[in-house]
Amino acid sequence: MKDSTPQTIFLSDYTPFGWLIDSVHLTFDLAAHATRVISRIAFRPNPDAPAQQFFLHGKDLTLINARIDGQDIQPDISDEGLSCPVPEGSFIWEAEVEIDPTNNTALEGLYVSNGMYCTQCEAEGFRKITYYPDRPDVMAVFTVEIKGPHPVLLSNGNPQTVGTGHAIWHDPWPKPSYLFALVAGDLVAHSDWFMTASGNKVDLNLWVRPGDEGKCAFGMSALKRAMQWDEQVYGREYDLDVFNIVAVDDFNMGAMENKGLNIFNSSAVLASPETSTDANFERIESIIAHEYFHNWTGNRITCRDWFQLCLKEGLTVFRDAQFTADIRSAPVKRISDVIDLRTRQFPEDDGPLSHPVRPESFQEINNFYTATVYEKGAEVIGMLKRLVGDSAYAEALELYFARYDGQAITIEDWLAVFEDITERDLTQFKRWYSQAGTPRLSVKETYGSGSYTLTFTQHTPPGSYSPDPQPQVIPIDVGLLNANGDEVLETQTLEMTEATQSFTFEGLASRPIPSILRDFSAPVILERDSNNDERAFLLAHDTDPFNRWEAGRALARETLCAMATKGSAPDTRYLDGIRSVLRDKALDPAYRALMLELPTQSELALFMSDRGLTPDPAAIYDAVQSLKQAMAEQLRENLPTILDANIVRQEYKPDAVQSGKRALYGAALALMSRLDDGSLAAMQYAQADNMTLQLGALSCLLEVDKGALELGAFYDQWQDDRLVIDKWFALQITRATPDRAVAVTRALTKHPDFNWKNPNRFRATLGALTGNHAGFHAADGSGYELLADWLIRLDPVNPQTTARMCTAFQTWRRYDASRQALIGAQLDRIAATPDLSGDVTEMITRIKA
Ligand code: 0A1
Numbered sequence: 001m002k003d004s005t006p007q008t009i010f011l012s013d014y015t016p017f018g019w020l021i022d023s024v025h026l027t028f029d030l031a032a033h034a035t036r037v038i039s040r041i042a043f044r045p046n047p048d049a050p051a052q053q054f055f056l057h058g059k060d061l062t063l064i065n066a067r068i069d070g071q072d073i074q075p076d077i078s079d080e081g082l083s084c085p086v087p088e089g090s091f092i093w094e095a096e097v098e099i100d101p102t103n104n105t106a107l108e109g110l111y112v113s114n115g116m117y118c119t120q121c122e123a124e125g126f127r128k129i130t131y132y133p134d135r136p137d138v139m140a141v142f143t144v145e146i147k148g149p150h151p152v153l154l155s156n157g158n159p160q161t162v163g164t165g166h167a168i169w170h171d172p173w174p175k176p177s178y179l180f181a182l183v184a185g186d187l188v189a190h191s192d193w194f195m196t197a198s199g200n201k202v203d204l205n206l207w208v209r210p211g212d213e214g215k216c217a218f219g220m221s222a223l224k225r226a227m228q229w230d231e232q233v234y235g236r237e238y239d240l241d242v243f244n245i246v247a248v249d250d251f252n253m254g255a256m257e258n259k260g261l262n263i264f265n266s267s268a269v270l271a272s273p274e275t276s277t278d279a280n281f282e283r284i285e286s287i288i289a290h291e292y293f294h295n296w297t298g299n300r301i302t303c304r305d306w307f308q309l310c311l312k313e314g315l316t317v318f319r320d321a322q323f324t325a326d327i328r329s330a331p332v333k334r335i336s337d338v339i340d341l342r343t344r345q346f347p348e349d350d351g352p353l354s355h356p357v358r359p360e361s362f363q364e365i366n367n368f369y370t371a372t373v374y375e376k377g378a379e380v381i382g383m384l385k386r387l388v389g390d391s392a393y394a395e396a397l398e399l400y401f402a403r404y405d406g407q408a409i410t411i412e413d414w415l416a417v418f419e420d421i422t423e424r425d426l427t428q429f430k431r432w433y434s435q436a437g438t439p440r441l442s443v444k445e446t447y448g449s450g451s452y453t454l455t456f457t458q459h460t461p462p463g464s465y466s467p468d469p470q471p472q473v474i475p476i477d478v479g480l481l482n483a484n485g486d487e488v489l490e491t492q493t494l495e496m497t498e499a500t501q502s503f504t505f506e507g508l509a510s511r512p513i514p515s516i517l518r519d520f521s522a523p524v525i526l527e528r529d530s531n532n533d534e535r536a537f538l539l540a541h542d543t544d545p546f547n548r549w550e551a552g553r554a555l556a557r558e559t560l561c562a563m564a565t566k567g568s569a570p571d572t573r574y575l576d577g578i579r580s581v582l583r584d585k586a587l588d589p590a591y592r593a594l595m596l597e598l599p600t601q602s603e604l605a606l607f608m609s610d611r612g613l614t615p616d617p618a619a620i621y622d623a624v625q626s627l628k629q630a631m632a633e634q635l636r637e638n639l640p641t642i643l644d645a646n647i648v649r650q651e652y653k654p655d656a657v658q659s660g661k662r663a664l665y666g667a668a669l670a671l672m673s674r675l676d677d678g679s680l681a682a683m684q685y686a687q688a689d690n691m692t693l694q695l696g697a698l699s700c701l702l703e704v705d706k707g708a709l710e711l712g713a714f715y716d717q718w719q720d721d722r723l724v725i726d727k728w729f730a731l732q733i734t735r736a737t738p739d740r741a742v743a744v745t746r747a748l749t750k751h752p753d754f755n756w757k758n759p760n761r762f763r764a765t766l767g768a769l770t771g772n773h774a775g776f777h778a779a780d781g782s783g784y785e786l787l788a789d790w791l792i793r794l795d796p797v798n799p800q801t802t803a804r805m806c807t808a809f810q811t812w813r814r815y816d817a818s819r820q821a822l823i824g825a826q827l828d829r830i831a832a833t834p835d836l837s838g839d840v841t842e843m844i845t846r847i848k849a
């Protein structure tokens with residue numbers, strides 16, 4: 001169905017809604033194609049709002065009847081909602097609408113997935129359920145009655161009456177409509193309980209399809225650990241008698257924090273050692289924590305409008321990262337987050353989709369659930385904490401919860417608690433929220449008679465959002481080492497506020513070696529003209545684990561760039577340095593595994609274009625392959641020992657210790673496969689009793705062009721497990737050589753299991769192609785064409801997932817003229833598609849701009 005022409009909405013146009021809501025009563029009579037929703041809403045005038053016409057959002061609804069104070073009315077109905085005259089004081093609104101959940105393939109509003117009814121209302125899905133002021137600043141207490149022939153009927157809050165066929169739920173906490181949820185189906189629960197610090201017993205249920213009961217234990221344990229952590233670290237307790245989580249197979253995102261009833265993509269909650277990798281377990285743990293933490297940062301305190309999305313998302317990502325760092329390894333988590341930031345956020349901030357952490361205009365809010373809002377939003381909070389210190393941060397958060405509980409607020413309100421606690425002026429710091437683009441930070445140094453000066457210059461490339469970027473406040477963590485590798489200056493946070501600024505350190509016996517931007521203290525690109533000797537020195541000696549890893553990464557980037565552009569040989573300083581780190585048994589295996597990982601090919605492409613070079617995807621791919629081969633040769637003598645020391649013989653546990661060993665084992669196995677033609681990997685594949693090893697071994701085999709038999713056997717073994725088959729789809733594409741990636745993807749789109757309307761399967765296939773850098777950028781444009789074909793096909797079914805996947809084209813201006821022309825042609829073809837959704841129209845328009 002065609003969306004109406006997209007309209008641009010501006011932050012500066014914010015006006016409060018003219019009414020407050022005292023209560024909402026909803027009755028759902030569930031039916032596959034004709035669900036009836038009856039609403040009864042008590043409105044009263046909002047004394048703080050300007051006079052306005054009464055307007056309720058509503059989309060794709062059939063209005064059966066509407067009444068005000070018991071009198072039938074005939075409202076004016078448009079594509080976006082309805083309006084009508086209303087009494088001057090309080091009044092009761094009643095309406096009955098009909099909706100068709102079965103034909104709701106967009107997975108927004110009320111829809112059916114595998115026979116189960118479920119909802120997704122963030123950001124603006126509630127308006128597809130009934131007429132309502134569907135905006136986050138309208139908070140209300142909901143009572144929900146559900147009628148339907150299902151054994152399990154769930155909604156937000158606490159149950160009042162619950163049974164097959166009928167249930168009533170009451171949520172005592174006022175909430176915006178985007179946090180509404182309803183689930184009905186034939187589900188089974190994995191149940192447990194949690195005692196809060198103040199002694200309230202909370203029933204915990206993880207609801208799944210029959211057959212998935214065996215995949216719940218880990219999610220439940222993660223939930224309990226998150227609940228305890230939020231009490232201990234943030235003093236936040238849970239506030240209802242029950243907490244329900246439901247797993248659904250068809251879901252556009254990872255999960256959703258609906259009050260008391262979180263709904264999860266099954267890939268983000270179901271886990272077992274046989275079917276899930278260590279990375280899956282860790283992701284599940286962090287998503288469960290993330291959604292749970294939203295109960296305070298998002299639900300109790302919510303956003304005034306969608307421009308403030310980072311208020312809840314940046315803070316909640318920051319909190320879930322703290323949780324993972326606390327219960328696993330802090331340096332490993334930090335490094336993984338920076339890799340992720342560079343892979344997803346830096347390219348976004350560097351291209352046509354660049355926007356500030358708090359955007360000031362949008363057409364479709366669903367297009368702003370981005371790495372900038374989430375991950376850069378979390379980085380901004382990390383900088384704030386670094387600048388004010390841990391105890392001021394803790395005090396500010398206490399004040400935040402006390403002052404704003406039950407309110408819908410803005411970034412200004414958030415910053416106000418920091419200003420009040422610290423008496424700092426955060427006006428300049430606020431630019432992190434309003435300015436787009438990644439700052440480049442360059443460094444010069446001078447040394448003489450014991451005095452050492454670092455001079456920093458910051459520069460943010462102008463973009464359409466920020467044509468004239470101003471200097472930002474950048475916390476730069478610095479430590480100094482002497483030539484023996486001893487630390488002569490412990491980490492200090494330098495606070496840079498000017499475009500160019502110098503910092504001097506006195507009393508040094510010799511010229512130090514600086515370790516700059518320790519712990520990645522700010523989301524910037526450090527442009528340091530240091531040489532590879534200095535990088536090799538820091539790789540060997542830096543006392544900051546992040547910067548030690550970063551030195552290796554920088555060396556890898558340099559050598560790969562030289563290999564790809566000049567045909568240079570691999571830098572021996574890199575190979576020697578990596579070998580020393582790898583042999584250092586004092587270092588955590590997970591950390592050593594990260595050291596063996598090479599920069600992603602898209603990271604290298606950004607790195608090259610930052611230096612004014614045009615990245616050649618095929619040359620980058622070849623460079624990565626040769627460097628991996630050189631690493632394998634270099635480590636030939638060491639690999640057997642490393643493999644032997646890191647094989648896990650105990651019963652499988654998805655904890656940090658075991659998964660770190662498996663990560664190092666897997667990285668070593670990949671190198672070994674280049675020396676033994678995959679024979680050890682084949683043996684490990686045959687013996688594997690957990691998915692980490694099974695999939696890891698299969699990946700090693702495919703990478704050396706082996707594993708055809710194993711690939712077939714894997715399918716036969718797992719054909720009934722949809723989440724494992726997603727991995728089977730994705731791995732073949734990820735591991736395909738650039739010349740075969742498009743053909744492999746095309747063949748898989750013809751596979752009987754390619755259920756393309758399921759977002760997970762679509763992403764496992766087309767998403768995997770976009771992640772195969774050289775394959776997607778095949779010089780003949782076939783990757784672009786295949787993706788465009790499928791985006792055009794998916795758009796009428798699921799515009800939101802289609803729009804997200806358009807981001808694969810965002811970096812197009814980086815590449816050569818021929819590739820730009822090929823991508824441009826596909827963008828034009830998508831744009832010319834009749835009845836293109838508003839979501840995709842906005843994305844394509846921005847990408848082409
Ligand atoms: N708030 C959720 C993510 C989410 C956002 C949008 C959705 O539909 C458009 C669904 C989920 C989170 O941060 O986890």
Ligand code: ZN
Binds near residue numbers: 290294313316
């Ligand atoms: Zn979130």
